[in-house]
Amino acid sequence: MNKVTNINHATVKERPVTTLDQKPARAEGRKDPWSQLLVKVGKEQDRQAYHSLFEHFAPQLKYYAMANGMASHAEELVQEVFVSIWRRACLYDWQKAAASTWIFTIARNQRIDMLRKMRRTSAEMPVETEDLWQIPGEDDNQPVTSLHRLMSERRVRESLSQLPEDQITVIAKVYMEQKSHQMVADELNIPLGTVKSRVRLALSKLKVILQDQNV
Amino acid sequence: MTRHHPDSLSLMEYSAGNLSEPHALCIRLHLDKCTHCRSRVDTLDSLGAVMMEQQPKVSVSETMFDDILAKIDSTPAPEQPAKVVPKISLLQKLLGEDINNLPWKRQLGDVSVLDITEKFPGQKEQVVLQKLGAGGKAPAHTHRGTETTIVLQGAFADQKGVFNQWDFVVLTDQDEHKPVAVGCEDCITLSVLSAPVKLTGTFTRMLNPFIR
Numbered sequence: 001m002n003k004v005t006n007i008n009h010a011t012v013k014e015r016p017v018t019t020l021d022q023k024p025a026r027a028e029g030r031k032d033p034w035s036q037l038l039v040k041v042g043k044e045q046d047r048q049a050y051h052s053l054f055e056h057f058a059p060q061l062k063y064y065a066m067a068n069g070m071a072s073h074a075e076e077l078v079q080e081v082f083v084s085i086w087r088r089a090c091l092y093d094w095q096k097a098a099a100s101t102w103i104f105t106i107a108r109n110q111r112i113d114m115l116r117k118m119r120r121t122s123a124e125m126p127v128e129t130e131d132l133w134q135i136p137g138e139d140d141n142q143p144v145t146s147l148h149r150l151m152s153e154r155r156v157r158e159s160l161s162q163l164p165e166d167q168i169t170v171i172a173k174v175y176m177e178q179k180s181h182q183m184v185a186d187e188l189n190i191p192l193g194t195v196k197s198r199v200r201l202a203l204s205k206l207k208v209i210l211q212d213q214n215v
Numbered sequence: 216m217t218r219h220h221p222d223s224l225s226l227m228e229y230s231a232g233n234l235s236e237p238h239a240l241c242i243r244l245h246l247d248k249c250t251h252c253r254s255r256v257d258t259l260d261s262l263g264a265v266m267m268e269q270q271p272k273v274s275v276s277e278t279m280f281d282d283i284l285a286k287i288d289s290t291p292a293p294e295q296p297a298k299v300v301p302k303i304s305l306l307q308k309l310l311g312e313d314i315n316n317l318p319w320k321r322q323l324g325d326v327s328v329l330d331i332t333e334k335f336p337g338q339k340e341q342v343v344l345q346k347l348g349a350g351g352k353a354p355a356h357t358h359r360g361t362e363t364t365i366v367l368q369g370a371f372a373d374q375k376g377v378f379n380q381w382d383f384v385v386l387t388d389q390d391e392h393k394p395v396a397v398g399c400e401d402c403i404t405l406s407v408l409s410a411p412v413k414l415t416g417t418f419t420r421m422l423n424p425f426i427r
Binding site: 047051054058059061062063064067074078079082083086087097098100101103104105107109111112119124126131132133134136155156157160171172174175176178179180181199200203206207208209 | 226227232236258261264266272276279282283286337
């Protein structure tokens with residue numbers, strides 16, 4: 001009898017958390033504090049909100065820049081990304097991407113851009129970085145529904161927490177250190193096939209692998 | 216061999232920003248028309264964000280936020296965001312004119328080619344447009360290294376299947392094929408031929424002046 005009461009108690013205690021987890025993705029996106037701050041920056045040029053985003057994302061972005069070999073230009077990259085966030089925030093749509101995803105793609109493009117400029121090839125190339133690598137939500141033709149996008153953000157975080165360390169290590173090297181699968185294999189001293197199969201296992205967990213074709 | 220859609224590993228390298236521009240172009244052209252792959256890339260972009268979030272943080276200089284505000288205040292924002300600039304297609308921007316009016320060079324029989332490698336200065340891959348006249352046949356051939364192809368117009372078929380506009384195909388030296396243009400349009404493809412040596416990532420590193 002006592003035991004039953006305890007269980008009930010625990011259930012009651014946990015209920016709010018469970019409910020939150022099962023809320024539709026749309027409501028979840030509305031609750032993501034960073035996405036809401038970014039909306040405020042876009043709609044109201046809210047500098048307080050902008051500062052909060054800076055406090056949260058700038059240290060991540062600096063590590064990102066340093067990890068991929070831009071140590072001496074790391075602060076420059078962070079600055080450029082934030083100026084870009086300010087200018088583009090009016091285009092941001094929380095229904096199309098979470099703030100963290102949107103900011104990641106801006107940082108990625110900024111890095112590509114800076115490297116192109118250093119190579120002095122950007123002027124000669126007819127297409128710009130953003131023609132090739134898009135920022136989510138900045139294209140009217142985007143057919144994917146908001147629901148799907150927000151689901152994917154949550155799913156990624158959940159799935160990632162279940163992946164073994166060796167798979168995460170490989171993914172981190174690809175994303176953070178800009179290493180090709182071959183370079184990761186060389187560095188970890190494992191066969192290329194092993195690297196690829198670790199990535200494939202991780203991506204199938206994340207449902208990026210096409211079910212019917214296994215690609 | 217990859218057929219119809221890019222494989223997950225390539226999409227991941229795309230999302231991470233590690234692909235060369237010609238390869239990114241092939242993927243981007245496909246994504247524009249393929250909702251399915253688009254949502255795969257959305258997931259991968261989220262993966263990038265979550266990876267970044269889970270890495271160590273490095274504090275930035277104390278004056279940086281003020282520097283950013285100063286920069287924002289000193290340069291007035293553009294009147295209209297880039298979004299409303301009238302859009303010309305990515306292909307048109309790249310080629311400078313309609314794909315059918317290009318100075319094609321006839322090769323064998325029904326095949327014409329145009330090398331556009333020079334549009335991508337500083338890249339090691341060869342980038343070529345190929346046109347197979349409507350109903351035309353290309354001679355059987357294999358590929359040197361890896362050839363990544365996207366169908367820009369019309370369709371072609373080989374013994375493995377039919378490839379329609381915006382389909383994505385990767386062929387290696389293991390794949391011999393004998394494509395035929397199907398339908399009533401000329402079939403035009405864009406192909407990126409990998410350099411003989413593996414240097415996808417290494418080359419970028421070599422050119423990367425930040426690395427000492």
